Amino acid sequence: MNIFITGGTGFIGSYLRTVLLRDGHLLTILTRDPDQYAGEVAKNQRFVSWDDDLVPEMEKADVVINLAGYPIFGERWTDQVKKKIYSSRISTTDQLVEAIEQTNNRPDLMISASAANYYKDGGDNVLDESAEPADNFLAQVCIDWEKAAQPVTDLGVRLAIPRIGIVLERDGGVLQQLLLPFKLFVGGSIGSGDQYFPWIHMLDLCRGLTYPIANKDFEGAYNLNAPNPVTMDKFTHTLAEQLHRPSFFRVPESIIKLILGEAAVPILMSLRMQPKKLQQHGFKFQYEYLEEALGEIV
Numbered sequence: 582m583n584i585f586i587t588g589g590t591g592f593i594g595s596y597l598r599t600v601l602l603r604d605g606h607l608l609t610i611l612t613r614d615p616d617q618y619a620g621e622v623a624k625n626q627r628f629v630s631w632d633d634d635l636v637p638e639m640e641k642a643d644v645v646i647n648l649a650g651y652p653i654f655g656e657r658w659t660d661q662v663k664k665k666i667y668s669s670r671i672s673t674t675d676q677l678v679e680a681i682e683q684t685n686n687r688p689d690l691m692i693s694a695s696a697a698n699y700y701k702d703g704g705d706n707v708l709d710e711s712a713e714p715a716d717n718f719l720a721q722v723c724i725d726w727e728k729a730a731q732p733v734t735d736l737g738v739r740l741a742i743p744r745i746g747i748v749l750e751r752d753g754g755v756l757q758q759l760l761l762p763f764k765l766f767v768g769g770s771i772g773s774g775d776q777y778f779p780w781i782h783m784l785d786l787c788r789g790l791t792y793p794i795a796n797k798d799f800e801g802a803y804n805l806n807a808p809n810p811v812t813m814d815k816f817t818h819t820l821a822e823q824l825h826r827p828s829f830f831r832v833p834e835s836i837i838k839l840i841l842g843e844a845a846v847p848i849l850m851s852l853r854m855q856p857k858k859l860q861q862h863g864f865k866f867q868y869e870y871l872e873e874a875l876g877e878i879v
Contacts, residue, residue, distance in 0.1 A: 582606050582607070582643040582644055582794070583606075583607045583609070583641050583642050583643045583644075584601055584606050584607065584608050584609070584642065584643065584644045584645075584646060585608075585609045585611070585638055585639070585641075585642040585644070585645045585646070585688070586598065586601075586608060586609070586610050586611065586645075586646045586647075586648065587611045587646070587647050587648055587649035587673060587677065588647070588648030588649040588650060588694075589608070589610035589611070589612070589646075589648065590610065590612050590618065591648065591649075592748070592750075592753035592754055593648055593745075593748060593783070593786065593787075593790075594610075594648050596750065596783050596786075596787055597646070597648070597787050597790060597791075598610065598626065600787045600788075600791070601791070602623050602625060602626060605625070606625070607625045607626070608623075608625065608626040608627070609626070609627055609628075609629060609638055609641070609642070610626060610627070610628050610629070611628075611629055611630075611631060611635075611638075611649075612628050612629075612630065612631075613630070613631060614630075615628035615629060615630050631673075631676075635676065635677065635680035636680050636683045636684055638680070639677075639680045639681045639683075639684045639687070639688060640684045640685070640686050642688045643688060643689055643690070644688055644689065644690045644691075644692065644794055645677060645681070645688050645690070645691045645692070645693075646691075646692045646790065647673070647674055647677055647691065647692065647693040647694060647730070648694050649669060649670065649673045649674075650666070650669050650670045650673075650694070651665040651666050651669040651670075653666055653698075653719065653844070653847060654754075654755065654758070654844070654847070654848075655758070656844065657840075657841055657842050657843075657844055658718070658841075658842060658843045658844045663718060666719075666722060667722050667725075670722060670725075670726045670729075671722070671725050671726055671729050674693060674726060674729035674730050675729050677691075677693075678729065678730065678732050678733055681733055681736060681738060682732070682736060687736055687737060687738055688738055689738070689739060690738065690739045690740075690741065690793060690794065691730060691733050691738050691739070691740050691741070692741045692742075692743065692790060692791075692793055692794075693726070693727070693729075693730035693740065693741075693742055694726075694742070694743055694745055695723045695726055695727050695742050695743065695744045695745070695802065696719070696723050696744060696745050697744055697745065697746045697747070697779045697804075697806065697852050697854055698715070698719035698720060698722075698723055698847050698850075698852075699714050699715070699720055699723035699724065699727075699744050700712050700713070700714060700715060700720070700744075700852055700854065701713055701714065701715035701716065701717075701720065701850075702715070702776075702850045702851050702852070703777075703851060703852060703853055704851050704853075705777075705851070705853060706853060707853050707854075707855050708804075708852060708853055708854045708855065709804065709854075709855045709857035709858075710744075710801075710802055710803060710804055710857060710858050715850075717846060718843065718846075719846065719847060723744070727742050727802065730742065739793070739797075739800050740800060740801070741793035741799060741800050741801065741803065742801065742802040742803070743789060743790055743802075743803055743804075743805040744802060744803065744804050744805060744854075745781070745786065745805045745806070746779035746780055746781045746804070746805060746806025746807070746810075746852075746854060747778060747779060747780050747781070747806075748780075748781055748783055748786050749780050749781065749782050749783065749874055749875070749878055750782075750783035750878060751878050751879060756878065756879075759817075759820065760824075760879070762830075763820060763821060763824050763826045763828070764824065764826065766826055766827060767830050768817065768820070768821060768824075768826060768827070768828055768830060769817055769828050769829055769830030769831045769832065770813050770814050770817045770828070770830075770831045770832070771813055771817075771831075771832045771837060771848055771849075772813060772832070772833070772834040772837060772848065772849045773813075773834060773849075774812060774813045774814035774817075774831065775812055775813070775814065775851065776812065776813050776849060776850060776851035776852075777810045777811070777812055777813075777851045777852055777853035777854075778810060778811055778812065778813050778815075778816045778852075779804075779806040779807075779810045779852045779853070779854040780806060780807055780810065780811070780816065780871060780874070781805060781806045781807045781868075782807065782867070782868035782874040782877070782878070784867055784868065785807065785866050785867055785868055786805060788864075788867070789805045789856075789859060789864065790805070792859065792862075792864055796862060799862055801858075802858075803856070803858040803859055804854045804855060804856040804857065804858065804859070805856060805859070806854045806856055807856075807866055807868060807869060807870075807871070807874070808855065808856055808860065808866060808869055809869055809870055809871070810852070810853050810854060810855075811871050815871070816871065819871050819872055819875055820875055820879070823872075823875045823876060823879050824879060834849055837849065
């Protein structure tokens with residue numbers, strides 16, 4: 582199939598491209614700097630610029646996968662950073678929808694990302710796709726992100742919206758930031774430790790992202806995280822066991838808030854998400870349990 586991808590050079594997108602190329606699909610990757618990837622050797626992929634006319638690209642695409650978004654972790658949310666987080670998701674989605682609207686031959690499917698941060702802190706309560714959204718900055722980003730993609734359904738394009746959990750892989754994301762303290766024997770839990778951590782292995786993430794491609798009756802928002810989320814304490818204890826390191830230290834909630842300000846919210850929230858919709862459609866996770874996932878990664 583001809584698959585058009587935004588965010589295809591990022592942490593998730595780079596792994597997803599490998600999966601799709603291996604399966605023989607033809608990829609068009611939208612990026613700010615196509616020349617940077619001129620050395621990529623795969624014959625069945627090409628890179629185009631955000632400054633190019635996207636209408637012809639949408640005409641050729643069977644599937645559009647929209648993953649573009651400025652990272653939410655790693656720095657304080659100044660007004661400028663919050664603007665980047667918001668516009669990199671909503672404005673880019675608007676741009677894609679506008680291009681699709683101008684085509685005569687439209688894609689069959691658009692997979693447009695959202696995130697676990699859509700939901701409000703649920704404590705120990707299980708959050709399936711019917712759970713209520715939160716009332717904070719990141720939740721509003723997710724709400725507006727999902728709304729921005731919705732108009733394609735009026736154009737006859739099937740829309741799937743994965744609400745992505747915390748992705749685990751060795752060379753990026755949250756896990757990369759946690760590994761160093763543990764390897765230096767100063768690892769431990771963050772905040773109370775009671776908050777649920779909606780993790781997913783990168784392989785299952787890529788499988789879940791592409792699930793709507795082969796399953797023509799699958800659409801709408803769906804949770805994309807492993808079916809057995811764990812608390813922060815359980816996560817850090819399991820990581821320590823896999824690394825053969827102690828997990829004695831704890832970073833108090835007050836310290837995290839002092840360092841990160843509002844950016845501490847996604848780290849301290851409890852999101853016991855359940856991928857109910859995927860499970861009802863028969864999706865099988867390869868890594869259901871954290872021990873298996875971390876064992877493969879670290």
